[in-house]
Amino acid sequence: ERSPIIAPSILAADFSRLGEEVRAIEGAADWVHVDVMDNHFVPNLTIGLPVVTSLRKATTIPFDVHLMINDPQRWAPAYAEAGAYNVTFHAEACEDPVALAKALRAAGSKAGLAIDRDTPVEPYLELLPYLDTILIMTIKAGFGGQSFMPELLGKVRDVRRRADVNDLQIRIEVDGGIAADTIEQAAEAGADAFVAGTAVYGAADPAEAIRKLRALAAG
Numbered sequence: 001e002r003s004p005i006i007a008p009s010i011l012a013a014d015f016s017r018l019g020e021e022v023r024a025i026e027g028a029a030d031w032v033h034v035d036v037m038d039n040h041f042v043p044n045l046t047i048g049l050p051v052v053t054s055l056r057k058a059t060t061i062p063f064d065v066h067l068m069i070n071d072p073q074r075w076a077p078a079y080a081e082a083g084a085y086n087v088t089f090h091a092e093a094c095e096d097p098v099a100l101a102k103a104l105r106a107a108g109s110k111a112g113l114a115i116d117r118d119t120p121v122e123p124y125l126e127l128l129p130y131l132d133t134i135l136i137m138t139i140k141a142g143f144g145g146q147s148f149m150p151e152l153l154g155k156v157r158d159v160r161r162r163a164d165v166n167d168l169q170i171r172i173e174v175d176g177g178i179a180a181d182t183i184e185q186a187a188e189a190g191a192d193a194f195v196a197g198t199a200v201y202g203a204a205d206p207a208e209a210i211r212k213l214r215a216l217a218a219g
């Protein structure tokens, strides 16, 4: 079993001090999770390419970019070129996930596919060999600070079973409501990468919060 990845989401950070906020988790976080929203795929608007390009220079932590946008075919490779380590796009917004995953790898990043709350994972299980990560939403995408939905962990179990049977090294990531009281059940279901916004940046000591989450996820 691989050690857990903890990916704090800067959606819960202070956007006026983003550079300092990511440096505060250096040495503790594995990835920085960057939520890009376009007010079309989800009813919320966050940041885009210029901020990612600037922030990339402020830290050495790998970026895990989560694109909650329409038309990811058009935009996703630019995030890879901007230095993202992993770029995840939504299944609901993409007609040809395999082609986009290939384009992302060609542009220099890992490729991730995200599955929103109301989307079944079964049709996507055959795509796992083309992906580096699969992100199972444990809320409905769009906003931080929502409550974890344990009923969505069945999708994590389905992916874990398929990945193990086929001996795939894919990372299974969960996003939404991950905190000290929910991370263990997500890990038990088979997740090995954990996004946490509020639970990290809402804590008095973000680095300590990460260490605590990591210990719980490692079991």
Ligand code: DX5
Pocket (backbone or CB within 6 Å): 009, 011, 012, 033, 035, 066, 140, 141, 142, 143, 144, 145, 146, 175, 176, 177, 178, 195, 196, 197, 198, 199
């Ligand atoms: C929401 C985003 C999440 C969000 C999670 O659509 O994808 O990454 O930041 O926030 P918390 O951890 O507060 O649920």
Ligand code: ZN
Pocket (backbone or CB within 6 Å): 009, 033, 034, 035, 066, 175, 195
């Ligand atoms: Zn996210």
